Amino acid sequence: MAETPALLEKLLRAAAPSGHEGPAAAVWREGAAFSSLSTDGLGSSIARIGEGAPLLAVVGHIDEIGLVVTHIDEKGFLWFSAIGGWDPQVLVGQRLAVRGPDGIVPGVVGRKPVHLLDPDQRKKAVELKGLHIDIGAADRDEAAALVRVGDPVTVAAEPAPLAGERLASRAMDNRLGAYVALEALRRCHERGSLSGSFAAVAAVQEEIGLYGARTSAFELRPDLAVAIDVTHATDVPGVDEKQLGSHPLGSGPAIGRGSTLSPKVFELLVEAAEEAGIEHTIGASGRSTSTDADAIQISRSGIPTGLVSIPLRYMHSPVELVDLGDVEAAVALITAFAARLEAGVDLRR
Secondary structure, three states: OOOOOHHHHHHHHOOOEOOOOHHHHHHHHHHOOOOEEEEOOOOOEEEEEOOOOOEEEEEEEOOEOEEEEEEEOOOOOEEEEEEOOOOHHHHOOOEEEEEEOOEEEEEEEEOOOHHHOOHHHHHOOOOHHHOEEEOOOOOHHHHHOOOOOOOEEEEOOOOEEOOOOEEEEOOHHHHHHHHHHHHHHHHHHHHOOOOOEEEEEEEOOOOOOOHHHHHHHHHHOOOEEEEEEEEEOOOOOOOOHHHHOOOOOOOOOEEEEEOOOOHHHHHHHHHHHHHHOOOOEEEEEOOOOOOHHHHHOOOOOOOOEEEEEEEEEOOOOOOEEEEHHHHHHHHHHHHHHHHHOOOOOOOOO
16 A cells, blocks of 8 residues: 555645635645745635746645535534535435534434335435434534534545555545645755746635635736646446546546647646656546636636646545545646746747
8 A cells, every 4th residue: 555645644634625724724834834825815825936937826726525514403413505516325324523613523424214214215315405414412502512503514534545556535626636736836846947936726615616716816817827636537337438538547647628728738738748758648628627727717818727637536425536646647747847837938829
């Protein structure tokens, strides 16, 4: 089993759904101590090195999907809604961490036992409204002393090393991107390999609307940008490569090519990968990419933007699974790409 990079391990253990990214942002900012560090009004973190042109922004969102407490009933059960996109089936029976006013409160997702379900109910997919959170409280007063309406909730699923270089955890989407952006920045800083400047961004609120990338791109006004996110690994049962392309675990990062992505940035990324001998695939998109790249590329008067995605199994679940070799390859690609940029690079379409 491969050893997980220390920074990535810390980022994955921080519970930080959209709008509540503070714990993960604190870890990221601590890791960015070597750089010029700032934040924007939404809480996105920006770590920058260099002063020259062009200015490259590499953006990975640091939020994750989660839940939010909406009601505490008279028996002390918590009711909730989603932060980001959930398949309710994966929540059944999960252990949870509620971030209460005095710290983490453990709980579990409850549902009527299968023995008590009517035959018709057994055939139906569970809905969020049919689930509740049980923190063990005897009544509303006991529960309200521990949690409040509006408290964020995450699944308690810490990183679990698997065979080879595989790692499973919640929040891979997209602590991976935030990690890659910062680690590439650190390597460029240590090597002194830039002729321009480089800003790594840990963007907030991607899962609920790409909001952090929008404000950070407006503030930075980079000459070009690359969003780092995850893509569906295509080597699992039921996934059709004819629709999604071929991006198995171990094939390296997927470089995005599509309608909303800069052709020039795409070519520069491919050239950097080929020159450095970095294995990679190409991911195609006909419309939007559903990543921060969509918000960045229309900031101000337009920013030439690329996309690099890491293959991931079981996206938006507590057992998201990645090959750490692909993560390292993404870091190497961004490091090589940044080092090749020169003043006056032509990014016009």
